[in-house]
Amino acid sequence: MKFSINRASFVKALNIVQRAISSKTTIPILTGLKIDVSPNHILLTGSNADISIQTTISGDNPDNDLTISDTGSIVLPARFFGKIVKKLPGNELSIEVGDNFQTNINSGNSDFTINGLDANGYPHLPEVNTDNTVDLPAEIFKEVIGQTVIAVSKQESRPILTGVHFTLNQNQLVAVATDSHRLSQRKVDLPKEDDGEYDVVIPGDSLKELSHMLDGEKEQIKMNLSENQVMFNFGVTRFYSRLLEGNYPDTSRLIPNSSVTKVQFSAAYLLAAVERASLLSHESRNNVIKLSIKPNDKVVTITGNSPDVGKVEEDLDPKKVEGEELEISFNPDYMKEALRAFGQIDVEVGFTSALRPFTIVPTDEQEEFIQLITPVRTF
Amino acid sequence: MKFSINRASFVKALNIVQRAISSKTTIPILTGLKIDVSPNHILLTGSNADISIQTTISGDNPDNDLTISDTGSIVLPARFFGKIVKKLPGNELSIEVGDNFQTNINSGNSDFTINGLDANGYPHLPEVNTDNTVDLPAEIFKEVIGQTVIAVSKQESRPILTGVHFTLNQNQLVAVATDSHRLSQRKVDLPKEDDGEYDVVIPGDSLKELSHMLDGEKEQIKMNLSENQVMFNFGVTRFYSRLLEGNYPDTSRLIPNSSVTKVQFSAAYLLAAVERASLLSHESRNNVIKLSIKPNDKVVTITGNSPDVGKVEEDLDPKKVEGEELEISFNPDYMKEALRAFGQIDVEVGFTSALRPFTIVPTDEQEEFIQLITPVRTF
Numbered sequence: 235m236k237f238s239i240n241r242a243s244f245v246k247a248l249n250i251v252q253r254a255i256s257s258k259t260t261i262p263i264l265t266g267l268k269i270d271v272s273p274n275h276i277l278l279t280g281s282n283a284d285i286s287i288q289t290t291i292s293g294d295n296p297d298n299d300l301t302i303s304d305t306g307s308i309v310l311p312a313r314f315f316g317k318i319v320k321k322l323p324g325n326e327l328s329i330e331v332g333d334n335f336q337t338n339i340n341s342g343n344s345d346f347t348i349n350g351l352d353a354n355g356y357p358h359l360p361e362v363n364t365d366n367t368v369d370l371p372a373e374i375f376k377e378v379i380g381q382t383v384i385a386v387s388k389q390e391s392r393p394i395l396t397g398v399h400f401t402l403n404q405n406q407l408v409a410v411a412t413d414s415h416r417l418s419q420r421k422v423d424l425p426k427e428d429d430g431e432y433d434v435v436i437p438g439d440s441l442k443e444l445s446h447m448l449d450g451e452k453e454q455i456k457m458n459l460s461e462n463q464v465m466f467n468f469g470v471t472r473f474y475s476r477l478l479e480g481n482y483p484d485t486s487r488l489i490p491n492s493s494v495t496k497v498q499f500s501a502a503y504l505l506a507a508v509e510r511a512s513l514l515s516h517e518s519r520n521n522v523i524k525l526s527i528k529p530n531d532k533v534v535t536i537t538g539n540s541p542d543v544g545k546v547e548e549d550l551d552p553k554k555v556e557g558e559e560l561e562i563s564f565n566p567d568y569m570k571e572a573l574r575a576f577g578q579i580d581v582e583v584g585f586t587s588a589l590r591p592f593t594i595v596p597t598d599e600q601e602e603f604i605q606l607i608t609p610v611r612t613f
Numbered sequence: 614m615k616f617s618i619n620r621a622s623f624v625k626a627l628n629i630v631q632r633a634i635s636s637k638t639t640i641p642i643l644t645g646l647k648i649d650v651s652p653n654h655i656l657l658t659g660s661n662a663d664i665s666i667q668t669t670i671s672g673d674n675p676d677n678d679l680t681i682s683d684t685g686s687i688v689l690p691a692r693f694f695g696k697i698v699k700k701l702p703g704n705e706l707s708i709e710v711g712d713n714f715q716t717n718i719n720s721g722n723s724d725f726t727i728n729g730l731d732a733n734g735y736p737h738l739p740e741v742n743t744d745n746t747v748d749l750p751a752e753i754f755k756e757v758i759g760q761t762v763i764a765v766s767k768q769e770s771r772p773i774l775t776g777v778h779f780t781l782n783q784n785q786l787v788a789v790a791t792d793s794h795r796l797s798q799r800k801v802d803l804p805k806e807d808d809g810e811y812d813v814v815i816p817g818d819s820l821k822e823l824s825h826m827l828d829g830e831k832e833q834i835k836m837n838l839s840e841n842q843v844m845f846n847f848g849v850t851r852f853y854s855r856l857l858e859g860n861y862p863d864t865s866r867l868i869p870n871s872s873v874t875k876v877q878f879s880a881a882y883l884l885a886a887v888e889r890a891s892l893l894s895h896e897s898r899n900n901v902i903k904l905s906i907k908p909n910d911k912v913v914t915i916t917g918n919s920p921d922v923g924k925v926e927e928d929l930d931p932k933k934v935e936g937e938e939l940e941i942s943f944n945p946d947y948m949k950e951a952l953r954a955f956g957q958i959d960v961e962v963g964f965t966s967a968l969r970p971f972t973i974v975p976t977d978e979q980e981e982f983i984q985l986i987t988p989v990r991t992f
Contacts, residue, residue: 317892318925322889323886323889323927343928343929343930344925345925345926347925348922348923349921349923507723510697510701510702510723513693543690543728544725544726544727546724546725548722549722550722
């Protein structure tokens with residue numbers, strides 16, 4: 235195996251697959267980066283128990299300046315090899331595998347020789363059928379992840395809740411996550427009707443990693459499913475994740491379809507007030523803030539309290555307030571994460587009673603995105 | 614005590630004194646920020662066992678928008694109070710102390726009440742005589758700190774070596790630090806002749822903190838000394854540090870005054886090569902890299918080696934090489950820190966033998982700045 239390549243192109247591809255490589259793995263060869271050299275392209279692979287990432291550097295792209303002398307494969311210690319490649323002096327980089335997997339890395343006057351591993355010992359990536367593909371703009375999919383992954387459970391006691399539940403029916407994709415204290419649901423209408431019906435649970439951690447990789451990605455992302463794997467394909471990169479096994483609970487009946495008290499705010503304005511109130515609730519044993527709503531007086535007051543440290547009270551300025559008088563207490567951290575997911579738009583918060591979950595939806599497009607938070611009983 | 618003020622001005626002053634305040638202190642009141650309100654200005658004070666910082670917000674500056682209704686003093690929990698002030702909604706901020714040191718903080722519609730402490734319990738800052746002042750451009754002093762503090766000892770076994778030794782004689786300031794493996798010495802000619810003679814050791818940690826505060830500071834910094842304290846005065850801020858007690862070792866005789874082999878490099882070029890070689894030495898038990906100098910062939914080679922991982926060899930491109938042939942091994946981390954202190958200029962490295970300390974000086978102005986590194990015996 236021997237090739238030379240533009241170093242910047244190689245570093246870019248390396249950074250992508252390194253996201254999947256961890257130095258903490260029980261399978262030693264997975265601390266390595268796998269390089270497969272074919273007659274006209276190089277394939278880089280990184281993997282851990284949960285996700286795998288593959289990306290291609292093509293000889294057809296003149297920017298890559300790829301010259302392949304010998305095909306073949308090698309596994310190199312990823313963390314260490316990455317540091318070397320990033321610090322090399324030249325614009326070009328050449329890699330050659332010698333006897334006993336000893337690998338020479340050359341750039342400018344700098345000459346490294348490091349010990350590689352036999353690529354035959356590297357696990358095979360799962361085979362994913364690419365017949366049934368769901369196409370989605372990458373930006374939209376990144377938004378869907380960001381809006382739902384906040385509500386996945388961090389507890390391993392019910393593993394299925396550590397994932398986001400995706401269902402596809404006709405041309406509508408629905409993503410739901412809940413940790414049983416809060417729920418987040420996003421619906422997206424797909425541009426073209428799809429025959430297939432999907433029902434899968436993707437680990438939240440996999441989705442977070444994928445989301446980082448979609449930064450600035452303007453193209454379509456293609457999603458393919460197999461029995462227990464999902465593969466996302468975008469640009470020259472493939473991202474594999476295992477699926478969570480088990481039945482996701484039916485969440486549709488949790489969402490109330492009416493409310494007795496409604497308030498409207500700019501999400502960013504309400505977020506800032508909740509952040510202030512949470513400064514005090516965080517100093518207290520039970521991390522709770524209170525909202526008092528008096529629709530007749532057009533008054534909404536937020537309060538936070540810590541006996542040791544002090545208290546805060548703030549009269550809010552809602553865009554609209556209607557319905558019955560209400561006092562309700564809740565965990566401000568759930569509320570902060572929920573509100574951040576709306577960005578700069580206006581939201582409507584709807585309450586049915588002090589003890590029933592309340593909803594947050596965009597003031598416009600209320601069907602598209604809904605978050606649910608369970609209040610805390612304080613009396 | 615009651616005043617109102619432009620919130621941004623207050624936050625700026627708060628950020629300065631908060632540098633001295635730690636939540637890990639054995640004196641509980643020092644976790645607090647002290648606010649002293651005089652008829653025409655506010656003084657903020659923060660302190661820990663080693664350093665204290667005071668800054669003034671003046672009523673004369675219209676940007677501060679300062680209105681003082683009642684003078685007085687209070688100590689407020691610094692970390693928590695800081696978070697509140699930074700998150701308040703309004704441009705203006707008003708603070709009023711009520712009964713039992715309960716303090717009301719108001720901005721926009723937001724109303725905080727927090728528990729303060731009696732300012733009479735706050736320790737007095739040391740009195741420093743301001744008769745003998747050393748004046749220095751802040752930029753130069755920041756440079757002096759950066760160039761010497763790298764060599765202070767991190768070991769508490771010889772406390773005096775954890776500081777930088779400053780001596781002032783006539784119009785020359787000399788700063789020296791050594792951890793006994795390396796030494797860094799910087800000389801500065803002061804613009805005006807000074808009568809006093811100073812000989813003090815300032816803790817390295819205090820100097821690092823001071824250095825951060827001098828970022829972008831274009832004015833003069835004034836240095837005043839007392840028995841066991843130093844005070845630096847710049848702009849509206851005073852920075853106090855304790856001095857280290859004891860005699861600093863005589864370092865002048867450590868610096869060799871001739872060399873048998875000399876090489877010249879751009880500091881940044883040599884640094885990059887040392888960084889590459891250190892990738893391998895860091896994987897090895899004895900963290901050592903080797904330089905082989907053959908002046909007759911104009912060849913300088915750097916090598917790093919780790920039996921488990923691999924090796925690296927790089928032929929360097931010196932600007933000049935002269936003298937005797939030499940092989941020398943040293944800790945690359947000392948070399949990296951030393952070279953970084955030179956920035957983008959050219960340096961001359963001078964060797965006397967494989968076992969004697971070698972020197973690094975600017976190719977020009979060799980007297981001004983010198984670093985010394987002790988090699989490692991590998992045979």
